[in-house]
Amino acid sequence: MYRTSRSLSRSEYEKANRLAKKDFLANISKGKEGYLPCLEDIIHNVEIIKEEKLGLIDIPIERIKGTYYHSRSLSFSANFYPLMKIDSEFASKWINLYEAHISEGIRDPVTAYEYMNWFYIVEGNKRVSVLKYSDAFSISGEVTRLIPKWDENNPEIRIYYEFLDFYKKTKINIIWFNKEGKFKELYDLIKDYEKKSEFIENKYDELVNSVYLLFRKLYREIAKDTISLTEEEAFLEYLKKFGLENIPVIEREMREQVNELLEELEERLGKPSEPLFKLPQIFAGKTLKVAFLYNTSIEESAWTYSHELGRRYVQKRLGSEIITKYFENISDLKTYERILDKLEEEKFDLIFSTSFDFLQNQKTKEFQNVRFMYFSGYRTTKNINTYFGRMYEPRFLSGMIAGAMTSNNKIGYVASYGIPEVIMGINAFALGAKAVNPKSEVFVGWTNTWRNIEYERDTAEYLINEIGVDVLTHHQDSPEVCKVGEEYGVYTIGYHINMKDYAPTTHLTSVVWNWGVYYENIIKDVLRGSNFSLFRLFSGSEKIENFWGGLKSGVVCLSPISEIVPSTTKNLVDTVKADIMGNRFHPFRGGIFDKEGNMKVSECEDIEDEELMKMDWFVDNVYYS
Structure with a gap:
């Protein structure tokens, strides 16, 4: 029997651990939860009207979203990879499971809840983590479905109830739509499918394995995010175009069909324009x-x-x-x-x-x-x-530092005018703080001037004495806010230039302009x-x-981060900074809600520059008078 060496297994854990940390940082930099989602938090205020035992079923690994208990979620990043150190007991157990998976496979079923067609593990989290890392397709599990109360006004609930009807007829759980009516549309297209093998009891299992999964593989490979349709919606288009009777099971033939479909979809959906043009050399050779x-x-x-x-x-x-x-x-x-x-x-x-x-x-x-x-x-x-x-980029990073350093979750921001430039800075800072500390609140004090030392001092002192903030930053022309923070022993974050000299014991960092580069x-x-x-x-x-x-151009940056700040926070900020510079995420990536609970940036969307320059709303953890 083949068995990996312990050193190889340890190296695999270390690799998984690095991927976990990368995923954790990427998520919190987007204002999302970095740890594994936990169901007990998700359904805390949800009325569950029924628990339905599904028995022992195959759970698609891609549909496993989290764990049930909050305490267990802290051991994993959101992608289910392990966050615990290599010398921990947790790591040792993970490594043992990895070796068992490589040598003979993980056979013990997990225990899980299904809620909204996502699965949350009650027992067997490390098994799922190993299988996620190993890119396994599914795991068997004893599953209990939690059905929320019907809500006519909630589109997600309406879609889920459509899924329940679809699942009752097909037992398919690997397919999910985000639009109403799609499950019925799919069922109408596949209900007459005739299975080819007498050894498969459920014809829809055969359809999924021989048709859908092959299509999904090719679509992911060929489309490569160039088409706006989800793979499930694209599968609908595929079935409508070719029909069940004309679908091959040979990959080469299906690849030809998928390519034909993509050409049609690209033509229908349109291609992005490239407004490129050259300009005359009008200043060549001129001073x-x-x-x-x-x-x-x-x-x-x-x-x-x-x-x-x-x-x-x-x-x-x-x-x-x-x-x-x-x-x-x-x-x-x-x-x-x-x-x-x-x-x-x-x-x-x-x-x-x-x-x-x-x-x-x-x-x-x-x-x-x-x-x-x-x-x-x-x-x-x-x-x-x-x-x-793009000062909002280092503002976001400085917000992360503020969110990590505050002890009472109250952060102060002395601001000049309520114009888009200032508002986007406040919002980016607040989003950064919220990313590492969901309980953090940013309290804004307005001076209505770019530079008035008396107003800046009064506003900073008000935020300290009346609100109780323990971290201060500002959008003002002078270093007065940093001076006040130093006097009161409140952490400070400067602006424009490195303001460490004005607050030598409390300065955390400064968001800095490098106009020469610009x-x-x-x-x-x-x-x-x-x-x-x-x-x-x-x-x-x-x-x-x-x-x-932005940060990539060198026009804006953070000054050196103080030794006061823990190394874990510094490493986190460095990782997020690298992701910003690498265009892997945007500080204003949705979903983002304003103070009134309105979604201002949709989930996974990035705000457009034109919207930033018109920004007149505040994110939900900003408070001002």
């Missing part, structure tokens, strides 16, 4: 004149200082290719417009205005020499484009004549494009 407009002082504002560092960086990097000039303390509209006229007269090509204070009142005119203008803001016209960064990328694109900002001016496109750099 570009670039101006930077600051509404506050370089020395007094962390925001302005971060931009000035960017200007110095890009001037040093690009040298004679550009000429830069800056203006600071632009405190009124009249001064602002006078500077614009001066820049037009001096034939500057590009203006970066680092505030939109004047944008709301500016009467935009056609500049003859200033080709285009950039503002950090949220409004565009034909010669104004917005430039900003300006270099934009200006290089302009010099090449290929910048997105030229779409409207030189390509005839009616669309105003916004350029948002």
Whole structure:
């Protein structure tokens, strides 16, 4: 009898453990539960009207969603892989089961509940974990079905009751639809199926094994997520197109049919467009004149200082290719417009205005020499484009740190104005906190100013003394909030630049702008004549494009995380950061609900940039006055 060596089995556990940690981090970074779902939590407030004994049945591994007991869920990630350390008793038992599976197979049935056609293991969790890891198809189990009370207003309940009728007729549990009427449609298509083997009692078992599973294998292989239909809905389309009588059992022949079906589906559903075009080299060989407009002082504002560092960086990097000039303390509209006229007269090509204070009142005119203008803001016209960064990405990461470090689940956020830029930062931060600590709450105090040290201090002290927050962050131009946190012994997270010097004992990290990287990328694109900002001016496109750099571009980042923060939290943040940079998930991935309980981002969907720039709602763990 073949038996794996202990060292090989240990290495398999270590691999499974790494995959578990990766899955755990990926889920919590999306605002989802990282541990295995547990049924006792799910049905806590559900009225179960009937328990039905299904007996010993084959449970598809893919339909096993979790465990029954909360205490057992903490040993596994959401994909049922093991989270416990290699030197634990849990790991030793898992390894023994893995060796048993390799040598002779796991034969003992599990005990499980079925709820909404998902299975939750009562006894046998490690067996399921080993089989999930080994990519097994099914496991036998003694199953009890929990049937919830009928609710006409709940579409999930209505679909489940359709499934119950379908299951009663077919005993098929591997197929699931998310739309009403589909189970009846499938049954009508397969009810006349005639089984080919006399050794199979249930004809639908044969249909599943010889037809559906082969189709599913080919669909997953060929479609590769390029078709918006689920595999179950695609199977319906397959049956409608070819009919039961024309379905082969030979893989090569079915592959040809699946390819034909996919071509038809692609044509019907449409293909994504690729709006690509080339732009003229209008700035090739020319020295570009670039101006930077600051509404506050370089020395007094962390925001302005971060931009000035960017200007110095890009001037040093690009040298004679550009000429830069800056203006600071632009405190009124009249001064602002006078500077614009001066820049037009001096034939500057590009203006970066680092505030939109004047944008709301500016009467935009056609500049003859200033080709285009950039503002950090949220409004565009034909010669104004917005430039900003995906600050919500490091905001999410800093929220994770805050959620892990709070001891009373109350986190404070001193904010300037209730505009989309600020709101998306608050929401991302709150989602990050919630991802690692579902009980965390973010309390927002408004100053209605970008920089007023007195207001910032008063608001921070209010959040500490009246609300009782034990972590503070902010969206303000000064480091005053961090100073207050240091005085009161409250953890702090800075903004704009690394603010550790202002809170040496309480600073956890800062969300930081690297404007030099941004300006270099934009200006290089302009010099090449290929910048997105030229779409409207030189390509005839009616669309105003916004350029948002994120963690991947280096435009935004976290400053070094304090030694105060446990290494487990740091590792978690590093993993989530890597996933963001690798485009494996989005901090605003649904489902996300607002304060009123409305779903603002659908399950597994990512919010569009256009929606972010119009954001006027708060996620459900944000509180403000």
